[in-house]
Amino acid sequence: MTASPLARLTVDLAAMGRNFDALQSHAGDAEVAPVLKADAYGIGSQVRTPVTDYLYTHKNVRTIFVATFAEATSLMLTSGRSGQEITVYALNGYAGEPRRAEWEATPVLSSPAQARAWQESGGGPCGIALDIGMNRLGMSIDEALALPASAGLDPHSITLVVMHLSHAGEPAAKENAAQAELFAKWSGALEAAYPQARFSLSNSGGLMMDLPAAQQVVRPGYALYGGAPDGNPDHALESVASFTAPVIMTREVTPGETAGYGGTWTAKRPSRLATIGAGYADGYMRALSNKGVVWLGGAECPVAGIVSMDLVTIDITDAPAPISPGDRAELFGEHIKLDRLAGLADTIGYELLTAVGNRVERVYTM
Template structure:
């Protein structure tokens, strides 16, 4: 971001598609599965399905996962030949919409299996996945339900081609719950030997016990660390910058922002950025957030407001403190997980909450 490159909004989000592709390739190598898919729900974790899916397809990804029918329709336009699974099942009466777009529902209850099987009987076989709950208690058939239904003719009519479950805490090293889930999943796999199986998410890719036929990484594709507490093996994909609108000097005792929550302890220099919580940057970053200006981390001063953030730039180089100069809010050492911690949340929320007002620049 420079003064010679005016933009329509104060924030610029740069998305590195080459890094996205490299991350998918790295995760595919690590997972050692016959196939590695890509989870592109939440608009490809805020990066844009319309750009992310074709980039991943070009790298060799042939299977995608989304959360909702609407996302599936967007993904189908972006990747016309891909296998696309819709994770959140399907609402009653929408089976024909799935069939028309060649989308594969992830069936998580007996009722969903029955409705899909009935539609297959009426109009020809279309594939679907079967979701078995092994510990999340969120979606999916229980293990006893899945085992009991294995010999039901309805299951064959449902056109199942994939068996899957969802890990609870694969990012926690040596968590016994992960081993329990893998064991339970193996029990169900034995009852459905004709189905491909998928258990590993981004963190699960690094666990031998979670490997199966299809890995389905998500967060790590976009630069998130799949192994918290260790060095991040992924390349950063997103970079968020905002231009400085104004720089001012304040005396000791001066306050900044709504409700005067910040007070200068001495003479300070403040810079205001054209970006706020309306752009998806969490208000909870107040008092803990940072931005990088001229290579120096500068703390937030006062509340994050709807469209503006104030920085204490006293320690930044004088020569960079000018109107239009860039401040980096994601990047330059402020990775997604750090930004998430500073906001009292996780990098997933930061990434998926990236607003629509940013100027988006794609690099490849």
């Protein structure tokens, strides 16, 4: 690969495929339906990228989840897959967005009001969401059972019932078992009312807990891309995304010299610094100032000073290999695990991955 002056996110599709297979082993007979919201968690799906094509062609994926109705329609249009080929569920429901016939998204309705809006727009296949403890989206069991009367929905039009664990990232939380029991109880009540519906409880975290839930569809997102739902890097599957950026220049500094805005880093010894061509506008968070580590020259190199919009400076004094402009530094990937870096920024890997900016080039490998 030729040298690039750009920050780059390299996506290993084969690793994603192996993660898919590992998740399928947890899912048993349930369909693994990837979550591609937020541009496939930042790795790229809103153009005709190999991500969607790989999942469709190599993993026979025919059901996908995104967040918004517009996002679902866009994914179908840009992937070239019509509603006859894939079903794309919009988890945030429906709020009167334009409908596109052949490129028809399928909303997961969270309230009777959304159900009425969907029916007034022409109706059709839809999912429904029930709240089992998160108090975010989803209706009550009574509201769900009353939809044919309250919203005029055809019971046979409901193709999916979704519930969501509020503590999926905490495997030991008692809420998981309690909510799985509620899922089982409510599923039994809804099966008779909506005979065409399949049922889905588990996202990445729920799936990797192997909860005893009778579900026909599972919804992994973060784990598919190599993240650990519980935030422990040791529990992650294979790294799929590697975020790198070029060294722009290096310099020697003497004890007492500072680096970055505000001079928050001070050299305590003769030191060597490297300036890397990525910053918080590219998704390398400012919260990593004086906390983050970068892999360069065969070693972890600490961030020196404040992360700027377009640049980050690192201390390469202890790197064993020579470092020159044009060399590429790994911001996260094989050596700097995504969830570990997130911990240094006091956030979660989901945020770091989805924050990778639009000017970061995406490169796909097999």
